[in-house]
Amino acid sequence: MRSPWKIAAVLVAGLLTAAGCGSNAASTDDGAVSLSLWTGFTGPDRPAYEALVKQFNDSHPKIKVTMDVQPWDAIGQKLPGAWATGQGPDLATPNFDPGVLFTYAKTNSLLPLDEAVGDGDGKLNTTLFPKAVTTAFTIDGKLYAAPANMATLVLYYNKAMLATDGVAVPTTADEFAAAAKKLTKTDAGKVTQYGISLADHSTIQMWPILQWMNGGDIVDAKGCATIAQAPSVQALQKWADLVAKDKVSPVGQTGSDADTLFSAKKAAMEINGPWAAAGFKAAGIDLGIAAIPVGAGGPVTLASTVPLAIGKSTKHKAQALEFLAWWTGKTAQAAFSDASGFPPVRTDVTPSNPVVAPFAAGLPHARLYLPGLSTSAKIDADVYVPLIGKITRGEPVEAAAQAAAEAINKITGCKP
Template sequence: MSNLLKKKSWMISFVSVLTLSVVLTACGGSKEASGQKVTLTYWNGFTGPDRPAYEELVKQFNDKHPNIQITMDISPWDALLAKLPTSLASGQGPDIASFDSSLIPQYAKGNLILPVDDIYEKGIDQKVMAKSLVDAMKYNDKLYAVPANTATLLMYYNKDLFKAAGIAAPPTTWAEWQDAILKTTKTNGTDKQYGLVLADHATIPMWPILIWGNGGDILSTDRKKSMLNDSKTVEALKIWADLVANKGISPVNLTGGDADKIFASGKAAMEINGPWMAGGLNGVNYGVAPVPAGPAGKATLANAVAMVIGKNSKHKNEVYEFMKFWNSADAQAYLSSKSGFPPTRTDLNDNAQVKSNPLIPQFAAVANDSKFYLAGLEQFSKIDSDIFTPAIQAITNNKGTVEATMADASKKLDALLSGK
């Protein structure tokens, strides 16, 4: 058959399929609309103490949608991520999956998930979500996910250590913060009390918050150029690296788990952390407050778990119903009250269920001051593990000046971004 005939044959087949699709749609092609029961599979890693809250939310959806039933497959995140890409690529994957939003570029570039721009036009209102959260659901300016959950970071502080140091209220500015940190950093023989524990690897990103607070950044706005060598970035790192390396406000080379243990043991006055930390602080008289504002203003970190549609799902409309339900006001109020995480929406601070846990409105209140770390970048892992983290560890261990270290890191980052 000639190429022309092949082309005509393909076009005829395509038109026929398209026509059939239109007819089916007009006649109510969705199985839900026709009364047929649809079962959707949802893979996620919600194995923690908040698992019952997610299971109950799915049950609520199933009870309200007898023709759409969600079956959840819950496994540890590492096990999920080991099997998910292969399963999706082979056509055996789930209709719905959840994973950290930083992985969206990997799955979108691999054509393993479907774009969902239209759900934000049909049922999920972007205006009731923080812009940074919606942007974190994107890859190459297309939306590929809706949020399954989100979290912001606040400053935890030990009220007893504050009282002993004569600090009446949590600091609100960098000047107050640094003063409080130094007042609560003490050495008594081999016994050490730290003002602020700052993890530098295997952790939620804490150091970017300090950079943002001074007006610096890791990347330029268009994400094509390194900002690690920017004067505001370098200035911030000089201030905080000096406090760690030379004034001993925090141990060096801490993982996130290490930092948590020090604060939970009462050996640190402050830590930057998320809502999950509260459950491990039995016996600590603590409070939470926004991360103190730097010279450039308020800044904190946000993170999210994304909810996506597997590329081979035949039930996009039904998945959309589930996604809309999940991000509805009622569902988010319930999930927030039970999980301890702030809602994905910013319009629920006065909701009675949300306010039933006094910490949640405080985490929710900083959503619009929050940023995502390296969101939407395919090179996320390389930038973090090969460039940024080693640079932070170098300057906190006095293995080079901040200027020289960040200049070298900036060159590496620019080379990675340009594909060299």
């Protein structure tokens, strides 16, 4: 499971490292324009990205894109200084957290993409991206990135466990809570099977979904805290009690811990993204995939997306924009979805891979976590993660949520 909120620090060493990373070689030996692309896609989905780049190169003989895959931390160290000084790659995925774009925008390192926005081939069809994505990539009215990928979270479940306990796949919020409780088993006071494997840190966030299901949220569009409002407090209270009192999930799990527990067949359900499916199947789980259950807030899930941006100093602006338009086009996204198991970044592409269908179905109502806030990482690390840790260990929810709201408003500068 990925960790979207571990944002690498910008080190002075990055400036020195980047000095020799000049991006903009004019052309290849055969006269094609050469574009460099830095990405952090080191995981099992890496071949799908490499195949997409190859497909572009094969179909665009006058442009050659070279993808340099590096650890996310390495990109976080080198890219800020490189782009700020006019060096580095033509294109990059700066981080798996869209909020990092604010850092690059402050140093005037990003090329605005608005001139490439439009309908049809050769354009960035932003109206076909999930709205939350376009919002997250827009700063002060300018679009600074396109989605390199798109993922939604679903409910994974162990079919055998549910069948043994006579539990139907939950479709509503109440059924979800009841299933988590019924699927939890104890022996002499010790939990032998957890109903659900929930993580609360070093992971893509899943607790916000529990709030959204009930119509709650963390902040509003102006950055003012809503976490202490009744719908959020009710949801947090319900699930904190399920964890702290009913032991439906271990307390304090990382994303890796949660995955391991589910893979070991010690938990019946888990909320996760498409990157987890192959590992769960390899673990021998009779795996089921379902939409996130629906509560008072309507259908909702969490979306994850990685921004793909162009360095402002690129010498090949037209070709870089052409690459982004192609990458997010229908043909490329259909091929990428089939190869990677991820849903397409566009809402008008129907995946042919049936495993992808549940993830794609969530796109129209998917939401990003703390989108459009330059302070998102600080809110997550300093407020939200500690809040979940406290309430799942028994601290009073209402008081903890009120304290969290005050801390959020202090960080964002909101004066309610």
